[in-house]
Amino acid sequence: MSQLNAAEGPPDSAVQNRLTAAAAVLATLFFGGSFAMQLHAQSRTGRTFAESFAYLEVTIVVGALLAFVSIACLLLCQHCVATDRGWAQSKRGWFIVANTAQYLSIAQGMSAGLTELVFGIKHTFDAAGLALVLALSATLVWWLLLFVAPLHALRRWWPHLARGERALVSVSYGLMLAFVLLSNGTIYLIQDGAPDTLGSLAQAVGRQLVQPMTWLDTWAHPPRATP
Numbered sequence: 001m002s003q004l005n006a007a008e009g010p011p012d013s014a015v016q017n018r019l020t021a022a023a024a025v026l027a028t029l030f031f032g033g034s035f036a037m038q039l040h041a042q043s044r045t046g047r048t049f050a051e052s053f054a055y056l057e058v059t060i061v062v063g064a065l066l067a068f069v070s071i072a073c074l075l076l077c078q079h080c081v082a083t084d085r086g087w088a089q090s091k092r093g094w095f096i097v098a099n100t101a102q103y104l105s106i107a108q109g110m111s112a113g114l115t116e117l118v119f120g121i122k123h124t125f126d127a128a129g130l131a132l133v134l135a136l137s138a139t140l141v142w143w144l145l146l147f148v149a150p151l152h153a154l155r156r157w158w159p160h161l162a163r164g165e166r167a168l169v170s171v172s173y174g175l176m177l178a179f180v181l182l183s184n185g186t187i188y189l190i191q192d193g194a195p196d197t198l199g200s201l202a203q204a205v206g207r208q209l210v211q212p213m214t215w216l217d218t219w220a221h222p223p224r225a226t227p
Contacts, residue, residue, distance in 0.1 A: 063108025
């Protein structure tokens with residue numbers, strides 16, 4: 001951590017480690033999509049894959065975009081001057097943005113990989129108690145990835161950052177978090193068949209704070225099967 005806080009920015013080894021982690025997140029996201037396609041192929045529903053798993057498609061897209069943001073920021077780190085404290089060319093600032101994006105992309109990877117598993121445990125095996133425990137555990141990890149870990153990292157780095165760097169990392173985190181909650185909330189609203197109102201959207205976004213708990217339930221008004 002002392003190296004990451006240094007004025008010259010993080011060492012190249014830390015950048016490479018994050019690049020490897022970002023690649024692993026992308027692999028997890030696309031595995032989640034492949035798994036869902038296999039589930040849909042074995043199901044007897046008359047709905048198309050897009051109708052059944054639109055929420056998963058959005059999760060994969062959002063997670064992949066955040067992973068790409070992380071990779072882009074890490075690559076940018078390698079071209080920044082280590083001692084430059086201006087926000088646009090701050091190696092440390094872009095590294096922190098990449099680190100934050102990676103936490104959020106991991107959260108999307110968890111959602112893509114575990115949603116159907118938790119749902120299946122409850123409804124296929126009628127193990128509601130076990131599914132509830134898993135959903136509660138996933139909710140704790142969800143909070144850790146969306147809020148606790150990014151905010152803890154920002155708090156540790158904050159005293160060492162210049163004003164421009166502070167603006168960069170805080171605004172970036174706020175925008176990326178809003179992107180995650182709004183994107184997922186919107187597709188959950190659509191897939192649940194809820195009214196297209198501002199109040200319904202706000203409620204759907206609020207439910208994203210405990211998204212893993214929604215994995216237990218079916219959609220209130222699922223889309224009709226395609227004839």
